Amino acid sequence: MIKGARKDIASSYGNEEHILIQSINAFNETTRSLNLMHERLAEWYGIYYPEVRLGNMATLADLAMVLNERSSINREEIEGVLADPQQADSVYKKATASIGREMGPEEKAALLAFADLARSTNKMLAGLDTYIKAAAGRIMPNTVYLTNDKIAAELLAKAGSMERLAMMPASTIQLLGAEKALFKHIKFGSRPPKYGIIFKLPEVGNAQRDRRGMMARAYATKICIALKADHFSKNFIAEKLKKDLEASTKRINTKEIKPRPQRPAQPQHGGWGRRQDGFENRRQQWGGKGIQGGRSKGYKRFK
Amino acid sequence: MIKGARKDIASSYGNEEHILIQSINAFNETTRSLNLMHERLAEWYGIYYPEVRLGNMATLADLAMVLNERSSINREEIEGVLADPQQADSVYKKATASIGREMGPEEKAALLAFADLARSTNKMLAGLDTYIKAAAGRIMPNTVYLTNDKIAAELLAKAGSMERLAMMPASTIQLLGAEKALFKHIKFGSRPPKYGIIFKLPEVGNAQRDRRGMMARAYATKICIALKADHFSKNFIAEKLKKDLEASTKRINTKEIKPRPQRPAQPQHGGWGRRQDGFENRRQQWGGKGIQGGRSKGYKRFK
Numbered sequence: 001m002i003k004g005a006r007k008d009i010a011s012s013y014g015n016e017e018h019i020l021i022q023s024i025n026a027f028n029e030t031t032r033s034l035n036l037m038h039e040r041l042a043e044w045y046g047i048y049y050p051e052v053r054l055g056n057m058a059t060l061a062d063l064a065m066v067l068n069e070r071s072s073i074n075r076e077e078i079e080g081v082l083a084d085p086q087q088a089d090s091v092y093k094k095a096t097a098s099i100g101r102e103m104g105p106e107e108k109a110a111l112l113a114f115a116d117l118a119r120s121t122n123k124m125l126a127g128l129d130t131y132i133k134a135a136a137g138r139i140m141p142n143t144v145y146l147t148n149d150k151i152a153a154e155l156l157a158k159a160g161s162m163e164r165l166a167m168m169p170a171s172t173i174q175l176l177g178a179e180k181a182l183f184k185h186i187k188f189g190s191r192p193p194k195y196g197i198i199f200k201l202p203e204v205g206n207a208q209r210d211r212r213g214m215m216a217r218a219y220a221t222k223i224c225i226a227l228k229a230d231h232f233s234k235n236f237i238a239e240k241l242k243k244d245l246e247a248s249t250k251r252i253n254t255k256e257i258k259p260r261p262q263r264p265a266q267p268q269h270g271g272w273g274r275r276q277d278g279f280e281n282r283r284q285q286w287g288g289k290g291i292q293g294g295r296s297k298g299y300k301r302f303k
Numbered sequence: 304m305i306k307g308a309r310k311d312i313a314s315s316y317g318n319e320e321h322i323l324i325q326s327i328n329a330f331n332e333t334t335r336s337l338n339l340m341h342e343r344l345a346e347w348y349g350i351y352y353p354e355v356r357l358g359n360m361a362t363l364a365d366l367a368m369v370l371n372e373r374s375s376i377n378r379e380e381i382e383g384v385l386a387d388p389q390q391a392d393s394v395y396k397k398a399t400a401s402i403g404r405e406m407g408p409e410e411k412a413a414l415l416a417f418a419d420l421a422r423s424t425n426k427m428l429a430g431l432d433t434y435i436k437a438a439a440g441r442i443m444p445n446t447v448y449l450t451n452d453k454i455a456a457e458l459l460a461k462a463g464s465m466e467r468l469a470m471m472p473a474s475t476i477q478l479l480g481a482e483k484a485l486f487k488h489i490k491f492g493s494r495p496p497k498y499g500i501i502f503k504l505p506e507v508g509n510a511q512r513d514r515r516g517m518m519a520r521a522y523a524t525k526i527c528i529a530l531k532a533d534h535f536s537k538n539f540i541a542e543k544l545k546k547d548l549e550a551s552t553k554r555i556n557t558k559e560i561k562p563r564p565q566r567p568a569q570p571q572h573g574g575w576g577r578r579q580d581g582f583e584n585r586r587q588q589w590g591g592k593g594i595q596g597g598r599s600k601g602y603k604r605f606k
Binding site for chain 2: 006009010013014015016018019022023025026029030033036037040043044047050099100101102104106107109110113114116117120121123124127128131134135
């Protein structure tokens with residue numbers, strides 16, 4: 001019996017979806033850390049070379065590795081980092097005439113270690129990205145075909161397992177990742193969320209404001225079917241789903257949308273969503289008078 | 304004139320305190336990222352070796368580098384990571400009998416890259432730590448003597464420059480880092496904060512609850528003097544200050560403290576601090592009835 005139990009546990013550990021969940025979570029967390037590191041690096045490096053500004057932060061980390069001490073500025077090394085020769089030239093000129101601080105040996109070591117860590121992080125993320133692409137393609141090929149590997153993996157991570165995800169209705173899938181807004185809606189009556197993770201789909205996120213909800217709904221229904229195929233039948237039906245989706249997208253985009261109702265005499269709800277009554281904020285609504293100390297008054301009611 | 308302006312800018316860039324500020328901020332941010340990575344690694348690695356549990360997360364990252372594939376478990380390598388031979392033996396035994404998942408080559412690459420990044424991060428932090436120690440010792444020797452390099456550097460980072468920090472009164476230094484609680488106090492009348500960054504001093508943080516405020520105050524006054532010496536006179540007066548501090552500490556620790564006032568008939572304030580009226584929460588105060596929907600009612604007042 002113990003042997004049997006061990007086997008069962010082992011088989012449930014044996015599923016690759018757990019690894020995919022860990023990977024996508026690690027990917028998202030590390031991406032956030034990397035963004036912070038890049039911001040810090042730009043600020044730090046700016047003390048030494050305030051004139052050098054690059055849009056691409058990953059390139060800045062590379063540049064910091066070759067362009068550090070004032071005495072050893074090397075044009076070839078800069079050109080090795082910046083593909084555009086014009087940009088390399090401009091950076092070289094700015095660096096040689098920089099009014100920034102001289103870099104002492106200790107500071108150099110600290111800065112270079114930091115820049116190098118940013119580069120390693122970037123490299124690790126690229127590797128993890130490859131794994132996520134491969135694993136998501138194996139575990140949920142239909143869903144990946146309809147969305148992309150990141151969104152599919154994030155849906156899986158939110159649900160916790162393929163089984164739970166495949167059992168979810170389309171409406172739940174539509175709102176996965178919008179839990180905070182959903183509970184705010186349920187508790188305080190704010191406007192309900194229309195999309196969660198699937199907002200990251202360009203077809204949903206870039207849609208017209210009034211059509212986004214419909215787009216999210218259309219995608220969620222098809223993703224729901226795709227997930228069931230991924231988990232149960234293992235058939236590849238995504239091409240047909242995609243065709244259906246394109247038809248719905250077309251219908252949604254050509255649909256006439258009624259203009260929003262104008263401002264009612266009284267605000268209709270006490271929610272935290274976007275104002276529907278045409279006023280930008282409460283001060284405007286109250287004729288510029290504002291509510292003096294409104295927040296604490298509201299609080300005192302509790303006592 | 305342009306030359307003169309460039310020189311002025313260069314000299315203000317030339318101050319090492321800016322580098323120290325960047326370093327301590329980078330250190331704190333990266334430490335937070337590393338903690339996240341360690342948590343993620345423990346969860347991820349746990350899928351392969353659920354039986355292996357280590358208290359020290361840095362060691363877990365090292366262990367993941369040598370103990371990965373099931374087929375190549377090597378007792379010497381494990382002993383190379385874990386100094387304690389008994390622990391190494393127990394990990395070896397657990398690992399060989401593990402019911403965790405088999406590690407495929409792709410997964411292995413992803414996990415090892417992640418563990419390796421955690422190790423690099425750890426190494427970078429150690430280097431940065433060395434730099435912060437050295438730089439803080441150079442820039443603010445008196446303050447470092449009274450506190451430690453991290454706290455001194457954090458105070459500097461909060462203030463923005465030595466000049467501003469040296470001009471601050473002791474009360475401001477006492478509350479640096481407690482801005483959120485301070486403004487909550489000013490806006491909503493909650494209890495005022497008693498300490499900010501200096502809570503991290505063991506002498507303050509580990510003091511008796513009723514004496515912590517006094518300790519924080521005593522430290523803040525001496526730190527304030529030390530900062531002035533660091534920035535203006537550059538004398539080393541910290542030994543005398545430390546002696547004075549020890550006398551105050553002794554006085555505070557032997558001082559008799561009046562018991563707290565008992566619950567007043569009505570709560571005295573509508574603040575968000577700790578309740579002074581003897582009730583743990585509002586429900587208890589209302590005789591277990593609670594306030595149904597109180598939060599949204601409070602909100603509706605605004606309309």
